[in-house]
Amino acid sequence: xxxxxxxxxxxxxxxxxxxxxxxxxxxxxxxxxxxxxxxxxxxxxxxxxxxxxxxxxxxxxxxxxxxxxxxxxxxxxxxxxxxxxxxxxxxxxxxxxxxxxxxxxxxxxxxx
Amino acid sequence: xxxxxxxxxxxxxxxxxxxxxxxxxxxxxxxxxxxxxxxxxxxxxxxxxxxxxxxxxxxxxxxxxxxxxxxxxxxxxxxxxxxxxxxxxxxxxxxxxxxxxxxxxxxxxxx
Numbered sequence: 001x002x003x004x005x006x007x008x009x010x011x012x013x014x015x016x017x018x019x020x021x022x023x024x025x026x027x028x029x030x031x032x033x034x035x036x037x038x039x040x041x042x043x044x045x046x047x048x049x050x051x052x053x054x055x056x057x058x059x060x061x062x063x064x065x066x067x068x069x070x071x072x073x074x075x076x077x078x079x080x081x082x083x084x085x086x087x088x089x090x091x092x093x094x095x096x097x098x099x100x101x102x103x104x105x106x107x108x109x110x111x112x
Numbered sequence: 113x114x115x116x117x118x119x120x121x122x123x124x125x126x127x128x129x130x131x132x133x134x135x136x137x138x139x140x141x142x143x144x145x146x147x148x149x150x151x152x153x154x155x156x157x158x159x160x161x162x163x164x165x166x167x168x169x170x171x172x173x174x175x176x177x178x179x180x181x182x183x184x185x186x187x188x189x190x191x192x193x194x195x196x197x198x199x200x201x202x203x204x205x206x207x208x209x210x211x212x213x214x215x216x217x218x219x220x221x222x223x
Contacts, residue, residue, distance in 0.1 A: 004155070033211065042199060042213030043156065056209040090155050097209060100146065103155030 002026070004104035006091050012110045013081050021076045021107045025093030031055070032074040033101060034066055035090040043090055049074060050097035086111045115139065115202045121218040124194075130187040132217050134200030137181040143203060145176060147185045149196040150216070156199065159185065190221045 005024045013019050025032050031050040035043035048056035049068035063079045072093075078085055088108050092101035117135045124130040136145060144163050148156040160167055160174045162183070167174045173186040187194055199216040203209050 035211075035213075042197075042215050044213070045211050048209055048211075056211075058210060092155075098144075098203065100158045100161055101211070102158055103148075105153075105155045 004091055004093050004102055006089075006104040006107050008107060009105070010108045010110075012112060014112050015081055015083060017081050018077065018079050019081060019109060021078075021089050021091075021109070023074045023076070023091030023093075023104065025072050025074070025091075026102055029093035029095055029102075030072055031094045031097045031099075031101075032068055032072065033092045033094075034074070034076045035092065036060075036085075037088040037090060037106070039087075046076070048097060055097050081111050083111050085109065115204060115212060116145075116200045116214050118198075118200055118214060118217045120215070121220065123220045123222060124187075124190045126192060126221055126223050127189055130190040130194065130219060130221070132185040132187075132198050132200075132219065133182065134185070135182045136200070136202050139180055139202050141180075143205070145174070145180075145183050146201045146203065146211075147172070147174065148199045148201065148213075149194075150199065151196045159198075190219075192221050192223065195219060195221045 007022045033048040034046040037043040045058040047066045052068045066076045068074045088106040090106045092103045094101045146161040147159040150156045162174045176183045197216040
């Protein structure tokens, strides 16, 4: 069975640009969460979606937004990119919104 | 923000049990303790979770103290492949769920 898949695996952008990251959950999983992991630190929670509704939000600015589609896949959008947005962006899926999460291997975003 | 505290690093000899402690003294009655690990350049891998009873699966055992203020993850026979950063987390419900990772414990398994 396929695990959580994320695309692209690597991405290079410049300051001020916009980026869209994509995530396909494990088949049957209805919840998707997004995390940012800066080098040397643990993942920081950004959003959780369940049944296409936002169920949790971390301490990130409004430049960060997300949505979940009817097939439960998800997109994370980041506007007006800053150098500090350079990080590994992880997506995790779970059956329900309070069940173990299974992570993809992330999208590595570099801002120049 | 993290509701858990863990040692920064630990060593373990190959074949021996690795015992990784975690303090979560402010945990609420209905909050689960989750353990994940992360090997370099990969996403975190789910290991085990529990509420108040001890749990065991094919990867590890989780021992939770009676007052639920701390727990220990046990890898019964550590191998070199178990070298990773181990995260103990508690999911916080504040109108929605927030999963807060701390810095984790870097476990080195040595031959």
